[in-house]
Structure formats: C-alpha cells, structure tokens
Amino acid sequence: MLEEGLKKRDILKILENKLSKDYRYNSGHILGSMCTAAHEFGREIYCKYVNKNLGDPGLFSGTAELEDDLVKEIGELYHGKDIIGSFTTGGSEANLIAVRVAKELRPDINEPEMIVPVSAHMSFDKSAELLGIKLRKAKLKENSKLDTEHFKSLINENTCLVVGIAGTTSLGLIDPIQEIGKMIENKEIFFHVDAAFGGFVLPFLKHLGYKIPEWDFNVDQVDSITSDPHKMGMNVIPSGGIFLRNKNIIQKTGFEIPYLAGGNFKHLHIVGTRPGGPVISFWALMKYLGMNGFKEILNKCMKNTYYLCDGINGIKGIKLVTEPVMNIVGITTESGESICELDEELRKLDWMLGKFEDFNLIRIVIMPHITKSHLTKFIKDLAYIVKKLGL
Numbered sequence: 001m002l003e004e005g006l007k008k009r010d011i012l013k014i015l016e017n018k019l020s021k022d023y024r025y026n027s028g029h030i031l032g033s034m035c036t037a038a039h040e041f042g043r044e045i046y047c048k049y050v051n052k053n054l055g056d057p058g059l060f061s062g063t064a065e066l067e068d069d070l071v072k073e074i075g076e077l078y079h080g081k082d083i084i085g086s087f088t089t090g091g092s093e094a095n096l097i098a099v100r101v102a103k104e105l106r107p108d109i110n111e112p113e114m115i116v117p118v119s120a121h122m123s124f125d126k127s128a129e130l131l132g133i134k135l136r137k138a139k140l141k142e143n144s145k146l147d148t149e150h151f152k153s154l155i156n157e158n159t160c161l162v163v164g165i166a167g168t169t170s171l172g173l174i175d176p177i178q179e180i181g182k183m184i185e186n187k188e189i190f191f192h193v194d195a196a197f198g199g200f201v202l203p204f205l206k207h208l209g210y211k212i213p214e215w216d217f218n219v220d221q222v223d224s225i226t227s228d229p230h231k232m233g234m235n236v237i238p239s240g241g242i243f244l245r246n247k248n249i250i251q252k253t254g255f256e257i258p259y260l261a262g263g264n265f266k267h268l269h270i271v272g273t274r275p276g277g278p279v280i281s282f283w284a285l286m287k288y289l290g291m292n293g294f295k296e297i298l299n300k301c302m303k304n305t306y307y308l309c310d311g312i313n314g315i316k317g318i319k320l321v322t323e324p325v326m327n328i329v330g331i332t333t334e335s336g337e338s339i340c341e342l343d344e345e346l347r348k349l350d351w352m353l354g355k356f357e358d359f360n361l362i363r364i365v366i367m368p369h370i371t372k373s374h375l376t377k378f379i380k381d382l383a384y385i386v387k388k389l390g391l
C-alpha cells in the first residue's frame with residue numbers, strides 16, 4: 001500500500017489504461033453474454049443511492065419499502081398476488097435460496113433429492129453440493145426439449161424440489177411448467193422456476209403477441225421464481241431476484257440477525273450487507289420504461305434475432321439447433337462435427353461467444369447492445385470461417 005495517496009487525476013489515468021483491456025458492449029463483439037449495458041437512467045439513480053444497505057433494513061426503511069413495492073409489482077407481472085421475495089446478487093444466489101427453502105421445508109427427509117433438467121444452470125450443481133442434496137438430472141430429447149417421462153421417473157419419496165427453466169441458459173427454451181406442476185400435484189414437493197433470463201423477456205413477448213406457454217404463478221403448483229433484473233431487465237449489476245408465493249416462508253425458514261443497528265429482522269439471503277442501489281434503480285426503471293418501454297426493447301432484440309437466424313440459415317455447413325423462442329440462438333454443425341474449432345476461429349476474430357460443449361452448440365444472446373450492423377459483420381465472418389474449416 002502507498003504511504004502517500006496519489007492524485008485523483010493520476011489514478012484515473014491508470015484506471016483508464018488498465019480497463020482499456022475490457023470488452024465494451026457497444027463494440028458489438030460481446031455476443032455470448034446475458035448481461036448488457038445498464039440503462040442510463042438506472043445508472044444515474046444507482047450512483048445517487050449507492051450507500052443504501054438493505055442488510056440492515058431497519059436503518060433504511062424507505063429503501064426496504066421500495067423493495068417490497070417492487071417485489072409486489074414484479075409478482076403481479078408473474079400473475080401472483082401479494083408475492084414476497086427480494087433482490088439478490090444474481091440468479092445463482094436466488095436459485096441457492098430456493099433450493100435451501102425447499103430443503104428446510106422437508107426436515108422429515110433424511111437424504112433429500114432435487115430434480116433439474118440437464119439444461120439447468122450450474123448454480124443448481126453448486127447449490128446441491130453446498131446444501132448436501134442429491135442432484136438428479138432429467139434428460140433432454142433429440143429436439144433439445146425436456147424428456148418429461150424421464151423427469152417424472154426421477155420423482156420419489158426423497159424429492160424435496162423440482163425445477164423447471166423458463167429460458168434455458170444454452171438455448172432460451174421454456175420447460176413444460178404446467179406438465180411438471182401436474183407431476184407433483186398434491187405432493188409435498190417444492191416447485192421452483194428458474195426464469196433468471198426469461199423473467200424479463202416472457203411477459204413482454206406475450207404482450208407483443210408471441211405464443212408463450214404458462215410458466216409463472218398462473219401455474220398453481222409453482223412456489224417460487226428466479227428472475228434477474230441485471231439480464232434483460234437492463235438494470236445495474238448486481239441484481240437478481242427471488243419471488244415466493246407463500247408469505248410464511250420467511251418466518252418459517254429465514255435467518256434471524258439479532259444485532260443490527262436497525263433492529264431484528266428475518267431474511268433468506270446468503271449475503272449480509274446487501275446493496276440497496278440496484279433495488280432503487282430498478283424501481284425507477286420499471287416506472288420509467290413501463291410495459292411499452294420493455295416491449296420496444298424486446299421487439300428490437302427479436303427482429304435482430306430473426307435477422308441472425310436468416311444469416312445462419314444461408315450458410316452451408318452449419319445450422320440452428322432449434323428455432324429460437326426468445327433472443328437466444330444456438331448454432332451447431334450440419335455434420336455433427338464438434339463446434340470447438342469454429343468457436344476458436346471466431347474468437348481469433350474477436351467474437352466473444354458462448355461455447356456449450358456438452359450440447360455441441362455455440363450460443364449467441366441477442367442483447368439490447370447488439371445492432372443489425374454488428375450482426376451483418378458477424379455473419380460475414382461466420383460464413384468465411386465455416387468455409388475455411390470446410391464444415
């Protein structure tokens with residue numbers, strides 16, 4: 001550590017230099033990320049309220065009230081009534097909270113198990129390991145959709161949790177949430193839906209007239225939903241969200257913190273100190289954008305998604321894994337050859353994609369920072385590399 005502090009000007013110069021290595025969203029080269037540049041108004045609000053700490057809600061009761069309002073509003077967007085929950089550091093923490101709640105609600109099970117589709121996010125592997133739960137993975141069919149027969153066959157007396165995904169990480173597909181709900185009807189099994197990505201996509205697509213299957217609290221058996229404002233919600237990082245139907249969950253399964261300056265309260269979080277800034281910025285962003293603002297963002301992303309699909313369909317040697325349901329596209333080879341070399345060559349041209357070796361696909365997430373002209377350049381490079389590799 002320096003004895004004497006540097007001048008602000010000099011520090012800014014060092015930072016500028018060091019951070020110039022970072023990729024920028026507006027370069028168009030970040031094609032495989034679920035995050036994007038946060039909305040300008042959200043950023044402004046976040047900076048203003050960066051000191052708010054929701055780890056001690058008694059001290060920041062105004063911020064806590066805003067969070068409750070926001071959770072209720074998002075809960076209504078997901079067709080729930082008086083939904084409870086809170087903001088998290090992201091989808092991984094929200095999923096971990098749901099898994100822990102499911103386990104806590106079944107103290108009668110000695111060796112608890114949970115069932116997730118093979119397409120589930122890594123956060124469920126992490127959660128299972130951290131919480132000592134056996135993770136059972138249901139297979140996918142040839143068409144990348146969930147094999148519901150296999151899923152059903154994994155349910156037994158030790159199952160405390162089943163998980164469905166509304167917007168899979170690799171392809172943006174929606175699991176048959178209603179069908180999973182029927183499988184556990186009248187069973188004491190918690191049902192969590194991971195809509196970390198889809199949560200701020202599906203409601204707007206539906207309003208745009210897309211045919212979207214039921215995936216939220218409209219399905220009676222759904223107990224909780226993960227949905228992340230720092231993905232398609234355009235909010236600052238970190239902001240995930242966990243939304244729960246049963247109001248008593250926090251009383252039943254929450255941690256009590258006895259020493260806080262603002263007084264006791266119960267919470268479900270893994271973290272203690274918790275940023276209030278992202279909650280306030282998203283509260284403001286929801287008010288600012290409204291349904292029409294989000295619809296406009298989604299409309300543009302979907303137009304670009306179809307433009308990319310047309311481009312891919314025009315290149316011999318590669319193909320779409322499946323028709324996109326949302327703004328996520330998967331590319332694979334026509335021959336079944338590995339996509340690894342294709343990914344490597346595209347990376348050399350500075351295209352930052354998502355490589356899913358298990359599914360032999362390259363994922364592109366058409367986020368709001370991606371424009372048609374970025375995609376035109378990418379399609380040109382893609383065609384060139386596919387030809388060069390002789391795929």
Ligand SMILES: Cc1ncc(COP(=O)(O)O)c(C=O)c1O
Pocket residue numbers: 034089090091092093095121123165167168169194195196197228240
């Ligand atoms: C479906 C799904 N769930 C959970 C997560 C984890 O979210 P985070 O990276 O915010 O922890 C992701 C991230 O890509 C995801 O796609």
